[in-house]
Amino acid sequence: MPDSSNSGLNSNNIDWLIGYLSRQEYVRLLGFTPFPWQDAILNSTSKRIVINAARQAGKSTITSADPCWTAKYADKSLSIVLAPSESQSQDDMEKVQGFVALDRTYPEYAPAATHIKTANGSKIRVVPARQTARGKSKPNIVILDEASQITDIIYTEVVLPMFTDNDGRLIMLSTPYGKQGFFWDTFCNLEPDDPWERYEVRSPWQPVQTPNGLDLVPYMDGDEKAYQEERAKHGIRAWFSPRHSNYKEQLRLLWRMGIRKYKQEFCCEFVETEQSVFSYQEIEGMFKGKRQEVKKEPVRRSGVEYSLLEA
Numbered sequence: 263m264p265d266s267s268n269s270g271l272n273s274n275n276i277d278w279l280i281g282y283l284s285r286q287e288y289v290r291l292l293g294f295t296p297f298p299w300q301d302a303i304l305n306s307t308s309k310r311i312v313i314n315a316a317r318q319a320g321k322s323t324i325t326s327a328d329p330c331w332t333a334k335y336a337d338k339s340l341s342i343v344l345a346p347s348e349s350q351s352q353d354d355m356e357k358v359q360g361f362v363a364l365d366r367t368y369p370e371y372a373p374a375a376t377h378i379k380t381a382n383g384s385k386i387r388v389v390p391a392r393q394t395a396r397g398k399s400k401p402n403i404v405i406l407d408e409a410s411q412i413t414d415i416i417y418t419e420v421v422l423p424m425f426t427d428n429d430g431r432l433i434m435l436s437t438p439y440g441k442q443g444f445f446w447d448t449f450c451n452l453e454p455d456d457p458w459e460r461y462e463v464r465s466p467w468q469p470v471q472t473p474n475g476l477d478l479v480p481y482m483d484g485d486e487k488a489y490q491e492e493r494a495k496h497g498i499r500a501w502f503s504p505r506h507s508n509y510k511e512q513l514r515l516l517w518r519m520g521i522r523k524y525k526q527e528f529c530c531e532f533v534e535t536e537q538s539v540f541s542y543q544e545i546e547g548m549f550k551g552k553r554q555e556v557k558k559e560p561v562r563r564s565g566v567e568y569s570l571l572e573a
């Protein structure tokens with residue numbers, strides 16, 4: 263808690279206190295306006311959260327606020343963000359640093375490529391999910407970004423031991439990647455006394471094959487409430503992603519990817535895996551509108567097979 267005994271409460275330590283009391287208010291004070299589903303995650307006090315969300319929905323962004331908050335408000339805390347690759351770790355580090363840089367009452371800190379150490383003795387590590395990510399300390403929070411691409415062996419041999427005799431928080435987030443692995447297992451298979459809070463954030467569109475080619479129709483007639491009620495029956499909190507509402511943009515993505523991959527990347531569906539899937543960089547590039555070579559899947563439109571790359 264800030265020491266206000268000498269100085270009296272000023273706007274800085276009022277902000278400090280408001281941020282301390284609520285993660286949601288914390289990011290708002292930094293000038294960030296969360297989507298409703300992001301607010302729900304910020305407000306959650308669960309120790310186990312699994313987020314199945316569309317590519318580019320905003321899941322890495324919102325979960326990266328958590329280590330910033332933890333490092334600031336829990337002295338000597340340890341936060342760990344694990345991602346499947348070097349480049350994804352770098353993306354995550356940029357997001358963490360983005361929040362920290364916005365906070366004018368943040369403790370002094372020394373940023374490095376893979377960690378941030380703060381003056382109150384806290385540390386945020388952002389590293390690829392490898393055996394070397396193993397550590398002796400008990401983290402307050404561990405975030406597994408794109409968890410479906412992290413191997414089971416890393417989960418069981420590196421991540422789970424971090425929670426032996428440790429009451430820390432574990433958040434895993436991903437787009438699906440086949441009906442296999444710990445992310446699929448955790449999200450889809452409820453167990454008795456299951457500790458996991460489940461979130462799903464999908465495109466409001468559903469791909470369909472029409473006589474004229476591939477098209478998108480509003481998922482469940484665009485009725486988000488009906489969708490939420492349906493998913494609630496399976497213990498899942500669900501939303502349509504506001505970042506996927508643009509019909510033309512989504513249709514272009516569908517034409518590039520085909521139905522199966524669109525369902526995987528944007529509809530939260532665990533479709534069967536195949537060998538040639540799009541890489542993380544390829545999908546990110548497509549969504550951001552970058553022109554780059556992608557592995558083309560033949561797409562059947564009007565009964566004719568195309569391999570198409572939209573202009």
Ligand SMILES: Nc1ncnc2c1ncn2[C@@H]1O[C@H](COP(=O)(O)OP(=O)(O)O)[C@@H](O)[C@H]1O
Nearest residue numbers: 295296297315316317318319320321322323324
């Ligand atoms: N609440 C928000 N309002 C506006 N833009 C957002 C919000 N949350 C995330 N974004 C933006 O959405 C994009 C994708 O976010 P990211 O977290 O990388 O997605 P994901 O990890 O789900 O693929 C980024 O450009 C990010 O700045």
Ligand SMILES: [Mg+2]
Nearest residue numbers: 321322323407
């Ligand atoms: Mg991400």
